[in-house]
Amino acid sequence: MAEIIHTISQVKSEALEIFRKEFGKDSDICVFAPGRVNLIGEHTDYNEGFVLPMALPMVTMIVGKLNGKSTCTIVSTSKSLTTTSKIEFEVSDRSKVVPGEPKWANYVKGCIAFFPADVPGFDAVIVSTVPMGSGLSSSAALEVATYTFIEALTGVECKDLRDKALICQKAEHQFANVPCGIMDQFISVIGQQGHALLLDCRDLSVTQIPMDGIDNYAFLITNSNAPHKLSSSAFRERRDACFEAAKKLGKKSLREVTLDDLESLKKEGATETMLKRVSHVINENSRTLAATAAFKAGDYVKVGELMNESHDSLRDNYEVSSHELDTLVNTARKVAGVLGSRLTGAGFAVTAINTEMF
Numbered sequence: 556m557a558e559i560i561h562t563i564s565q566v567k568s569e570a571l572e573i574f575r576k577e578f579g580k581d582s583d584i585c586v587f588a589p590g591r592v593n594l595i596g597e598h599t600d601y602n603e604g605f606v607l608p609m610a611l612p613m614v615t616m617i618v619g620k621l622n623g624k625s626t627c628t629i630v631s632t633s634k635s636l637t638t639t640s641k642i643e644f645e646v647s648d649r650s651k652v653v654p655g656e657p658k659w660a661n662y663v664k665g666c667i668a669f670f671p672a673d674v675p676g677f678d679a680v681i682v683s684t685v686p687m688g689s690g691l692s693s694s695a696a697l698e699v700a701t702y703t704f705i706e707a708l709t710g711v712e713c714k715d716l717r718d719k720a721l722i723c724q725k726a727e728h729q730f731a732n733v734p735c736g737i738m739d740q741f742i743s744v745i746g747q748q749g750h751a752l753l754l755d756c757r758d759l760s761v762t763q764i765p766m767d768g769i770d771n772y773a774f775l776i777t778n779s780n781a782p783h784k785l786s787s788s789a790f791r792e793r794r795d796a797c798f799e800a801a802k803k804l805g806k807k808s809l810r811e812v813t814l815d816d817l818e819s820l821k822k823e824g825a826t827e828t829m830l831k832r833v834s835h836v837i838n839e840n841s842r843t844l845a846a847t848a849a850f851k852a853g854d855y856v857k858v859g860e861l862m863n864e865s866h867d868s869l870r871d872n873y874e875v876s877s878h879e880l881d882t883l884v885n886t887a888r889k890v891a892g893v894l895g896s897r898l899t900g901a902g903f904a905v906t907a908i909n910t911e912m913f
């Protein structure tokens with residue numbers, strides 16, 4: 556906990572200093588939103604299943620101030636940007652806030668455009684410790700930080716946090732043109748320290764899951780550094796197989812399908828590949844619920860086993876792993892104290908470690 560506060564206070568000092576240099580005045584608003592890692596529940600979201608993400612201590616922070624004008628000026632200090640890092644646009648008439656270049660600004664513009672009240676002119680600086688474009692959800696952190704910043708600027712606060720997450724998702728869909736699910740925005744808005752978040756993607760209900768005894772354990776997130784984003788056609792092939800399987804069984808989604816249905820699915824002419832995809836989704840939903848119970852009970856050995864099973868199924872049944880990710884996971888599993896390891900996001904592995912053993 557102390558470390559997290561220290562990190563955030565460092566980010567804050569940096570952001571305040573840059574704002575002062577950039578705008579020649581002090582800012583009076585400071586907000587931040589976290590990135591996330593999904594602990595278990597992979598490829599379940601679009602099948603109306605369960606996901607279990609956790610917010611990270613890496614955050615996107617925005618500091619700023621009203622400027623008394625009809626425009627906003629925003630500077631991002633991210634070193635990963637390949638285009639201009641400073642943008643200025645009119646905010647007084649929000650129907651004129653539309654997507655354009657640079658692309659990164661579209662995440663911000665979308666939140667401004669869909670904010671449920673007028674937005675006055677402001678100056679702002681964005682500083683982030685969430686790695687960009689790496690599967691730890693810097694995009695949702697940027698949207699949620701932007702939305703929270705405008706709430707502070709206007710005093711208009713969203714009453715239902717789920718609505719806030721949905722507006723941020725809409726910004727990503729319609730302004731950044733990314734058809735993302737809802738997990739990233741939900742965990743960035745609702746995530747609490749010391750808790751994972753169980754999200755039911757069928758009815759968007761959420762439950763904070765206390766991670767009992769978490770202080771004796773660590774989650775290590777490692778980057779394979781190999782570009783590993785499931786291509787859109789490979790993703791579509793898997794998603795369509797799931798949708799088609801549900802349709803063959805006369806169900807709305809795979810959430811309503813059980814392992815007992817696999818026989819009927821075979822009779823309906825499902826291919827071996829389709830059966831593998833479906834069994835992954837059904838078992839992954841069960842694993843996610845089992846992991847939820849294990850977290851509550853502080854049974855991290857069980858959490859580790861479920862993480863291992865999740866990875867093995869993603870590798871063998873959903874076929875979305877890679878040589879690099881398997882190498883990271885297998886290497887981690889050989890280390891004493893490691894309870895489990897799996898792939899998560901694009902090019903990452905997350906490993907549960909019992910820190911008491913070191």
Ligand code: ADP
Pocket residue numbers: 615631632633636658659660662681682683686687688689690691692693694695697733
């Ligand atoms: P991820 O969410 O996994 O990090 P995405 O591709 O969904 O990856 O989102 C990354 C994009 O979000 C970046 O390419 C950039 O456009 C935008 N973005 C995220 N963080 C920042 C930031 N701090 N400053 C500017 N743009 C950012």
Ligand code: MG
Pocket residue numbers: 692693694695739
């Ligand atoms: Mg993203």
